[in-house]
Amino acid sequence: MASLNGSPAVGDVVLDIEGLVVEYRTRGSAMRVLPGVDLTITRGEVVGLVGESGSGKSTLALAALRLLPANGRIAAGRIVLDGTTDVTSVSREQLRRLRGEKVAMIFQDPLTSLNPTFKIGRQMIDVQRAHCGGRVRFAERKQFQQKATALLREVGLPDADQLMHSYPHQLSGGMRQRVMTAMALSLEPELLIADEPTSALDVTTEAQILGLLRQIKADRDLTILFVTHDLSVVAEICDRVVVMYAGQVMEQGDVADVFERPQHPYTRALLDAVPTRSHRGQPLHTIPGRVPSLIGEFRGCRFASRCSYVQDVCRTEEPRPVASDSSEAVRCHMRDPGSAYEHAGLSTTATPKAVPPA
Amino acid sequence: MTTTAHDPGRPDDTAGPPPPPLLRLEDLSVTFSPDGALARLAGNRRAVRAVDGVSLSVSDAEVLGVVGESGSGKTTLALAALRLQRATSGRVSFAGADVGGMRREAVRRFRRDAVMIFQDPHSSLSPRMRVSSLLREPYVIHHIGPDEQYSVAELLRMVELPERLADSYPHELSGGQARRVGIARALTLRPRLIVADEPTAGLDVSAASAILNLLQALRDEHGTAYLVITHALNVVGYLADRIAVMYLGRVVETGAAEEVYDNPLHPYTRALIASIPGMDSGRASRQQPVAGEIPSPRNPPSGCHFHPRCPFAVDRCRSDDPPLEEAAPGRQVACLRWRDVADAGSPAVSHGG
Numbered sequence: 001m002a003s004l005n006g007s008p009a010v011g012d013v014v015l016d017i018e019g020l021v022v023e024y025r026t027r028g029s030a031m032r033v034l035p036g037v038d039l040t041i042t043r044g045e046v047v048g049l050v051g052e053s054g055s056g057k058s059t060l061a062l063a064a065l066r067l068l069p070a071n072g073r074i075a076a077g078r079i080v081l082d083g084t085t086d087v088t089s090v091s092r093e094q095l096r097r098l099r100g101e102k103v104a105m106i107f108q109d110p111l112t113s114l115n116p117t118f119k120i121g122r123q124m125i126d127v128q129r130a131h132c133g134g135r136v137r138f139a140e141r142k143q144f145q146q147k148a149t150a151l152l153r154e155v156g157l158p159d160a161d162q163l164m165h166s167y168p169h170q171l172s173g174g175m176r177q178r179v180m181t182a183m184a185l186s187l188e189p190e191l192l193i194a195d196e197p198t199s200a201l202d203v204t205t206e207a208q209i210l211g212l213l214r215q216i217k218a219d220r221d222l223t224i225l226f227v228t229h230d231l232s233v234v235a236e237i238c239d240r241v242v243v244m245y246a247g248q249v250m251e252q253g254d255v256a257d258v259f260e261r262p263q264h265p266y267t268r269a270l271l272d273a274v275p276t277r278s279h280r281g282q283p284l285h286t287i288p289g290r291v292p293s294l295i296g297e298f299r300g301c302r303f304a305s306r307c308s309y310v311q312d313v314c315r316t317e318e319p320r321p322v323a324s325d326s327s328e329a330v331r332c333h334m335r336d337p338g339s340a341y342e343h344a345g346l347s348t349t350a351t352p353k354a355v356p357p358a
Numbered sequence: 359m360t361t362t363a364h365d366p367g368r369p370d371d372t373a374g375p376p377p378p379p380l381l382r383l384e385d386l387s388v389t390f391s392p393d394g395a396l397a398r399l400a401g402n403r404r405a406v407r408a409v410d411g412v413s414l415s416v417s418d419a420e421v422l423g424v425v426g427e428s429g430s431g432k433t434t435l436a437l438a439a440l441r442l443q444r445a446t447s448g449r450v451s452f453a454g455a456d457v458g459g460m461r462r463e464a465v466r467r468f469r470r471d472a473v474m475i476f477q478d479p480h481s482s483l484s485p486r487m488r489v490s491s492l493l494r495e496p497y498v499i500h501h502i503g504p505d506e507q508y509s510v511a512e513l514l515r516m517v518e519l520p521e522r523l524a525d526s527y528p529h530e531l532s533g534g535q536a537r538r539v540g541i542a543r544a545l546t547l548r549p550r551l552i553v554a555d556e557p558t559a560g561l562d563v564s565a566a567s568a569i570l571n572l573l574q575a576l577r578d579e580h581g582t583a584y585l586v587i588t589h590a591l592n593v594v595g596y597l598a599d600r601i602a603v604m605y606l607g608r609v610v611e612t613g614a615a616e617e618v619y620d621n622p623l624h625p626y627t628r629a630l631i632a633s634i635p636g637m638d639s640g641r642a643s644r645q646q647p648v649a650g651e652i653p654s655p656r657n658p659p660s661g662c663h664f665h666p667r668c669p670f671a672v673d674r675c676r677s678d679d680p681p682l683e684e685a686a687p688g689r690q691v692a693c694l695r696w697r698d699v700a701d702a703g704s705p706a707v708s709h710g711g
Binding site for chain 1: 427428532533562563564565566567568570571574575589590591592593595596615616629630632633634635648649651652
């Protein structure tokens with residue numbers, strides 16, 4: 001359904017999230033995990049969504065497919081696929097088709113995503129069958145089988161025929177992640193959302209899976225949203241990076257630019273905390289404090305309590321996203337010439353320090 | 359065959375024979391044999407050599423990093439070193455005493471001097487005890503008088519946790535905080551050796567860095583020796599003085615951390631370094647990551663265990679077991695072709711930071 005007329009061009013918007021508000025109900029209070037997030041992903045991009053635990057990055061990924069847990073709900077906003085379909089308002093049946101055909105997802109732990117009691121082949125075929133509607137004739141079954149083995153080979157599992165008869169527990173972690181990827185590709189999605197797909201793997205296997213994703217991305221013209229807490233993985237595979245903190249996008253831009261000249265203090269701090277050999281003998285940078293609790297109202301910048309550049313304005317006024325140097329958008333008073341922040345050197349251009357009460 | 363503990367950075371003003379290393383493993387092997395009716399029925403008679411003739415040592419205030427993929431036997435090695443897993447053969451000695459032959463009182467003393475920080479802090483802290491009780495428990499177990507005890511407040515300060523957490527239960531702690539409580543518990547007994555299994559696994563980058571800083575500071579302050587088990591080479595590169603690389607139960611390379619990192623001699627070490635994602639390496643210069651996966655230890659390949667994945671493998675590697683030989687002082691490698699590997703230049707990692 002809803003396939004595009006003609007060939008999709010690179011540069012089209014595949015996913016457009018606007019003002020997305022997600023809330024979780026927790027013992028009486030509502031926790032606003034995403035307070036209104038905007039995110040645009042264009043065709044052919046690999047976008048890295050990074051942040052600490054509690055930053056809302058997984059919530060954003062799940063919300064894109066309406067896969068939120070039962071106590072979560074999309075309170076406001078739009079999630080538009082291909083410029084045509086709003087995920088937040090489609091019917092259940094449409095949603096069922098969207099999942100897999102337009103957008104597919106792979107998770108951190110393939111063992112919990114695969115059914116332990118069915119063979120790989122059965123599960124690979126089930127995905128295709130669920131999306132062809134109605135009953136399946138023998139010939140089609142045969143077709144599904146062929147497609148399944150072809151996909152398994154494509155993801156680097158040469159013993160595909162034998163693998164079809166294996167159970168998930170008989171495979172290694174790396175092989176399971178490959179199977180998950182093959183399954184995700186079964187219905188030729190345009191967008192692949194990968195939620196920490198390599199976090200549980202050894203470095204060598206991680207390198208292989210990243211290589212695989214790069215390969216299928218090139219072969220299939222796939223768009224990838226890569227959710228991870230690991231900045232080195234972002235440096236490795238992503239074109240664009242989106243840094244989240246406490247539910248907000250703090251900075252986004254080209255990976256090379258942002259990593260070279262981070263504009264937000266939080267991005268800077270995250271990058272500095274990565275242990276590298278050049279750090280030997282000196283203490284690593286850390287970010288004091290914790291991600292704030294999302295219960296209740298926020299005032300000012302969400303990062304203010306942990307920021308080493310914090311000023312009064314940061315505690316009272318929420319910064320707006322502005323373009324700055326290497327970043328497409330950064331949410332920091334320091335980078336906003338229009339803000340009441342006392343910009344070192346250019347404080348004359350800034351408005352006088354008159355902070356309206358929030 | 360034993361790696362001699364050698365640290366040029368430490369003043370050695372004692373004349374005469376050097377003291378024995380704090381922890382010494384000699385030709386240590388741990389074999390798991392399937393037994394019982396079920397294994398017989400399944401026809402599963404093959405023993406698994408999780409640790410296969412490993413010799414290593416750790417000196418006072420030294421950090422030895424043991425690196426390898428899952429299945430390389432590194433955790434079993436740690437457990438055997440602490441007598442938490444019986445060794446099938448070989449010897450573990452601690453401060454010169456044979457750990458395997460220790461009697462009750464000696465074991466009790468050993469448990470005070472050599473402690474472990476487990477990988478998953480939440481599952482190693484009793485969910486029904488408050489942090490304060492968790493931190494006092496070791497004193498009760500070891501009958502330690504009040505004058506030798508740290509107070510709960512002191513312990514929390516050492517691991518940089520706020521004092522108010524003393525009344526918390528483990529489920530109220532974040533991953534990083536629980537890890538710190540685990541470290542504080544290990545510190546209660548003023549051990550001489552701490553074995554840390556994946557100390558930063560599952561933590562955010564900032565929390566992981568804080569834990570690494572903490573371990574480093576504690577070692578500087580108390581002179582504690584560490585055996586750090588990890589698959590994350592950057593963790594070891596940051597913390598360790600020496601590195602031992604394990605593959606399928608065997609040590610394939612050891613040496614000073616910078617040397618192993620900058621000039622790996624074993625193809626497997628090269629592969630591990632080339633696999634580290636990210637910032638240190640240029641994406642353009644990236645080589646193909648090592649192919650394949652670590653084979654089952656139930657049925658290890660013949661000859662050099664690494665040969666099926668090794669880009670340097672020749673026929674000889676399939677039949678001959680490479681011995682761990684001295685490539686340079688304090689540097690050992692188990693590869694028939696290490697000279698050729700060394701000549702091939704460094705793997706695809708730039709040396710910039």
